[in-house]
Amino acid sequence: MSGGVDSSVAAYLLKKQGYDVVGVFIKSWDGLPTKNGIKFREQCRWREDRRDAMRVAAKLKIPFLTYDFMSAYRNRVIEYFFNEHAAGRTPNPDIKCNKEIKFKLFLERALNEGADFVATGHYVRLRAVSRKPEAVSRSGSLNSLNIFELLQAKDSAKDQSYFLWTLTQRQLARCLFPIGEYTKTEVREMAGQADLPTAKKPDSQGICFIGEVPIVEFLRTRLQSRVGAVITADGRIIGEHEGAVFYTIGQRHGLKLSSRLPYYVCGKDIANNIVRVAEGNDDPALYQDMVEASEVSWVNKAPRVGNRLTAKIRYRQKSEPLTVIGIRHELNKHTNILENVRMSWLFKFDRPQRAVTPGQSIVLYEGERVVGGGVIM
Structure with missing residues (x-):
């Protein structure tokens, strides 16, 4: 529970559906010292957000916990953010935060403490599809009866599937996304009808867990x-x-x-x-149709060369058609063999795309289903 209306309604819906719900606030940030001694505390209102989350938990009469992931967030997300910019790339810290904090550390700790699922206020949908019997007998793993598909949200204007392309089948088997079937308007209406304290709270903006900070000013604290x-x-x-x-x-x-x-x-x-x-x-120099991506992850199975899909190279962009061109393997420079090889995927858009940015994510779709994604090289 972040202290916002979306996670508040997610908790409300789950309790209404009969789940035993525990609210968890993730503390990941409390400010970064700058050269002049100022901290970005005014943009990161974690105390206020935590208080709002506690008020919602009290209203719903559910237990409330706080998980402190500050050290991990600094090491895995903030350091990544600075290092990528120093290397000339433009990273997406929200995607990194989802991968390293929310759906890794938070998920692991919640499961270790006895939870069956974790739920978030992301606008995205999950669909379980039955496996073929022969596939079940081969896998024999947890939740092997189902394949989980990650789908775009009902509210296309709020869809957050772009930020969740790194999720695996094992993670999705333990996830719930209660508000993905609703529009933002419906979510706010439910919050008001349930008299939740966050019903009229404005949406948060800016970097995951940090808030609205001037990016260049933030970078100047280190670069x-x-x-x-x-x-x-x-x-x-x-x-x-x-x-x-x-x-x-x-x-x-x-x-x-x-x-x-x-x-x-x-x-x-x-x-x-x-x-x-x-x-x-x-200017043609701003456009390109070929995109190469590394750190590729597929939600279910990888596409084949020649497959026709659609993709976004930034959030809030309309998904554009492309073709899967192939896979590139980089040889070890010292041995000239495929050892500790770096693999990347090549895609070609039907139309040249504006401002293809190294470090950002390309996320691929088949209809409303997320196929996977990668980091643009």
């Missing part, structure tokens, strides 16, 4: 400014920037350049601290 050249796609130096690590592909703001058309970041050279820009939103 140093370094003046470098801004170069056009045809090689002209047209200005300076304050550090390539602070820019992301497709970005317009923060570039103090004079031009008839706006400039957008279309590439970065971190080693030489260069930012490359495209002139205008229609």
Whole structure:
């Protein structure tokens, strides 16, 4: 229970359905010291959120616990966030948080303490599909009678399936997503009808568990400014920037350049601290149809080369059609053999996509079903 309306209604629905519900607040963040001694505490209102979650638990008459994952969150999510930016990539900390904290540490601890399932307030649906009898006899594992499909939410405007592509069958077998069959309007109406304390609380924004922080200011707490050249796609130096690590592909703001058309970041050279820009939103340098992804994970089974799917390369983007092109294996540079090999997948969109950003996730769909995803290279 995060202290928001979505997880509050999730708990309410589960109790109404007859589950023995225990509310759990995950404490992961309390501020990061900056160079001038200020902390980002005002954006991370964890005490207020925890108090709201406790009030909902009291209203529902369910037990309430707090799990402290601050150390793990700092090591697994925040360090990842800074390291990726330092390497020139733009990570998605919400996806990393789901993978490492909510559906790993939280799930494991809850199961170890006797829970049968964990539930969250994510807008996503889960469907159990019976396996073929011969498949059941071969697997013989927990919940082997079913294959679990991760589906987009009923409310397409609030669908959060993009953030959950890393979930495995074993994890999904222990998950419940009670509000995935409802719209946000319906969720708020239920919260009001049940007189839940969070019924009118605004939705949270910003980084998972941190809140609304200025990203560049946040990065400056660890990464140093370094003046470098801004170069056009045809090689002209047209200005300076304050550090390539602070820019992301497709970005317009923060570039103090004079031009008839706006400039957008279309590439970065971190080693030489260069930012490359495209002139205008229609510049071909901003677009590409081929995408390569690593750290790929499939919710059920991997697609085949030639399969036609749809995909998103960022949240709130319309899913676009593509073709699975193939798998690439990188040889060990020292032995020239497939040892400790890095594998990546290649996809080709029907139409070139704007601002394909290394570090972000590509998430693939077949209709409303999440097939899987990977990290864009």
